[in-house]
Amino acid sequence: MSWGRGPALPEATVEELVADSDPAKIVIDVREPMETMYGTIEGARLVPLGEIESLIDELDDDANVYVVCRSGNRSAYATEVLMAAGKAGVKNVVGGMIAWAQAGLPIDR
Secondary structure, eight states, rough: OOOTTOOOEEEEOHHHHOOOOOTEEEEEEEEEEGGGGGGGGOOEEEEEEGGGGGGGGSOTTTOOOOEEEESSSHHHHHHHHHHHTTOEHHHHHHHHHHHHHEEEEEEBB
16 A cells, blocks of 8 residues: 555544534544543544454445544554545544644543
C-alpha cells in the first residue's frame, strides 16, 4: 500500500462527525489501549491500528465509518486499509483526538 501517495482520502472534520446524525454511524479509534486513558469519543470502538484488518469482514461495504487516532496520521493509514478492502463509507477524522479536544467536544473518560 502506498500510504499517503494514492488518491486523496475521504476526510471529515470533528464538527462533521458530530453533525452526522446517522444512528448507524461507526467510530473506530485506532489508538493503543493505554492512549485511551486520556479519553475517547463516546461510543467509539477501540481497534488498535495493528488489528484493523480483523475488522474488515465485520463492516458493510457502505457503512458510515469514521476513523480517529491521536492526530490523524494512524487513522489515515487505517482509512486506506479499509478503502482498499472495498469499504466505501470510511472517512479519516482530520486532527484526531487533538482536534476533538481543541474543539471542546465531550470526552469519555
